[in-house]
Amino acid sequence: MNRFNYLFTSTxxxxxxxxxxxxxxxAVFNTLxxxxxxxxxxxxxxxWLGMDMNPAERAGRIIMLYHTIAMAVVAIEVYMMTSIIPMRKHEQKNINMLVTVGYITAMVFGLGFAYWGHNFTFHGLFLVGQSLVFFAGIMLAFALNPWKKEYYVTDKAFxxxxxxxxxxxxxxxxMTVAMLISAGFGAVTGSFWANGHETFLAEDLxxxxxxxxLQKAIIGHLHIMLTLIAVSITLIVxxxxxxxxxFHKIAMPLxxxxxxxxxxxxxxxVWTHLAHTFIYIGSVGVMLSALMLVIFSWKKLIHDNSIALGYTNPTLFQKLKALLSDPLKFGPTWQMVFMNFTVSGIGIFMAxxxxxxxxxxxxxxxxxxxxxxxxxxxxxxxxxxxxxxADIVGMKGKTRKWFGWIMIIGSDVAFASMTIxxxxxxxVPESVAQQGLMNTTMILADFGLGSLLVMMAIFLGWKLFDLFKGEGTWTKEAKNSELELERTSNPVLNIRRDNEFNSEGGVK
Amino acid sequence: MKKILLLSLIIAFYGCSTEPIVNTEIEFVNTGVDPNGWVIVPAGIFNYGMHNKVVEINYDFEIMQTHVTNQQFAEYLNAALAKGSIFLENGNVMGAHPGDPFDGYLHEWKIPAGNYLHFPYSKPGGQIKLIENKFVVDKGFENHPVVMVTWFGAKAYADFKGYRLPLEKEWAKAARGTDTRAYPWGDHISANITNYGSSKNALQKLLGGNIARTAPVGYYNGNKYGDYQTEDNRSPCGAYDMGGNVWQWVGDDYPDVHYRYLRGGSFTNYEYDLFVWGRNSAGPDYYDFNIGFRCARDFVKPIPTETITLE
Known part of the structure; x- marks a missing residue:
């Protein structure tokens, strides 16, 4: 029961x-x-798994597959948000419970419907799961209400x-409200499925x-959902x-x-071609905001790690060493910079x-x-x-460095290769001469992704092994389940420890 | 870590050769299928597209049993050149096009009347060369589908012969027949039934060369070539290779776009590009080493000969 509580109730x-x-x-669906x-x-x-792979239903299967993965990723972001943003304990618990039941229901029954015959009960439960995630989002939006005075900043540096x-x-x-509205664009179109709207993959149109x-609504939906997931992770990081x-004061309004x-x-x-102009302008704001975070964090990493490394007046090389000394904290913002070469830059160049x-x-x-x-x-x-x-679970020392650098180098080699x-x-303009380039980029992409997958397998294998131990690290994580960091406000009601609440949910 | 990086760089450097891999001579493979053959596609309703929309084609027509081959195209080039309906310019076969209607739609290009590229014979990728003012096919490639042909070139071939390029719906009916199959031959796919991304290893071994690309037309007909047992990939009307080998231009010129459409997938593609509803598009002057075509023509019922009995 303790393990169940750890896995399904602690952040x-x-x-x-x-x-x-x-x-x-x-791992399973990658093999298809x-x-x-x-x-x-x-x-x-x-x-082996008895899947039903009707070729005519390929597009539908893919759509359901990435919805199930996206629901889980949204759930992870929700867990992080409910832990790092001040809110009442019961709000956090209810939101986390709903989003958990929601994404697991959507995942199990969505994949069941898509890959193992078309039991429409499964399809209904897939929709129930997504609806629960949506309701969790509404509750999150209420919990995040920025107009509540108890959540006003306590430190003017924010x-x-x-x-x-x-x-x-x-x-x-x-971001949360925008995501709820954007989800509506998908949901409304989905409701027309088999009733005037047909399954399609955006890239085919x-x-x-x-x-x-309806097709434009779906194309907008998939773009904005991914964008908002990116906005969310930028804020969380x-x-x-x-x-x-x-930098925070410049970044947040942007x-x-x-x-x-x-x-x-x-x-x-859905209504106008001018939409792209707004998208470009909005993107500039979001990307400049991320740039502020990158500048801030790199300055901070150089400063903090220089002190830790004993550099009183660091040279340029020492600054670089300080910046790179903790790959787990350098990695996320580096990935945001790298993203410009493989995503934003490509998108702008294409446009x-x-x-x-x-x-x-x-x-x-x-x-x-x-x-x-x-x-x-x-x-x-x-x-x-x-x-x-990896930082949350307290990865330290050489393991932290190997995990961080394999994650950065492996993924970047793979992403750069796939971009090329x-x-x-x-x-290489002529297809007839592209074979060498294709072989090389495929090998490098396989090498990069393979190294990540092996590392993830080892990491998750270790976490699984740890769960079998009576006094594994999971017990510490269960006891100290919230994410430790400085919050923007510190209201009296925002007390995270269970032992600081009475049984009615109020403050002792 | 440093060793891994160094090794990666060596692999990248070694593998990044961008020299065109061109097979100029291979063993001729006789498939027993006649590239001059035509098959009849009867009038009637059929299921069109991924969503099986019921569509009717209310006339019989004929479609080529196979793609147009290198040999057929080379003979056409020589005949058309002699007749003056095409001309050569800077290593390209060129010809006149009356122009497309222009609708002024977003991203649409104007295609005015003028001379356009038909076949860039001097570029690597094709197997037809100009030798002493005659177009000649590389040895062994005579019965492979012609590639590197633009839509203009394909249309010019069809016009010259008195045929036409099949319309998309005609092509789809010829590929699928009247049921809801995913591929022209049924619902399964394997390396032994057509030439696509996953069958290259078997073909490389059999046809020679560093990279086997196109397969002879009608190659997958149930014959055994050495140890390689093929499956018959005929569509319900009897056309070979309606999925795989090389993409096929279709004739439609739709409003609001300048693109022309390609069907059937090719040796470079994964299986989902070979679905009977799979579709590709490019400008009418685009060519590539995996693009060819086949023709269609109206079906004229043979007039029964009367038997006169002399008393």
């Missing part, structure tokens, strides 16, 4: 559970595509309005001049890295305004050179670049979450 245990479930889903097909692994998986209202809390609130309103001071504009822009895609380059290529080549860059963004977010989790692969025609 650290809940994050572990979600990471483990996503890992299992990724790419080179795994050529090697015959897909046939083994399908036969970005705040004149009244003292916490701007970071407002940024979380705006890129050159259709006559997309329906900011809190983890103790973001405050001048993040709030950027999130509002980018969300509004994406929603308006600018669409007519001259990408629309000259066959649609299938353009599709690889598009799907490549948003898969990479999703994977970068995953690496940031994993680095934070997806844009191979830019570097």
């Amino acid at each position: 650290k245990g809940l994050i572990l559970t979600a990471i483990a479930l996503v890992s299992i889903v990724t 595509s790419g080179p795994m097909v050529e090697w015959g692994i897909r046939d083994l998986t399908v036969k 970005a705040h309005f004149k009244s003292g209202m916490d701007m970071e809390r407002m940024a979380f609130f705006v 890129i050159r259709n001049p006559d997309k329906t309103g 900011g809190r983890w890295l103790e973001f405050k001071g001048l 993040m709030i305004i950027g999130t509002l504009i980018i969300s509004g822009g994406v929603w308006s895609v 600018v050179k669409l007519e001259q380059i990408f629309r000259v290529w066959p649609a299938r080549e353009e599709r690889i670049t598009l799907t490549g860059h948003w898969h990479i963004l999703a994977a970068i977010i995953a690496t940031i979450i994993l680095m934070y989790y 692969f997806s844009m191979k025609t830019l570097f």
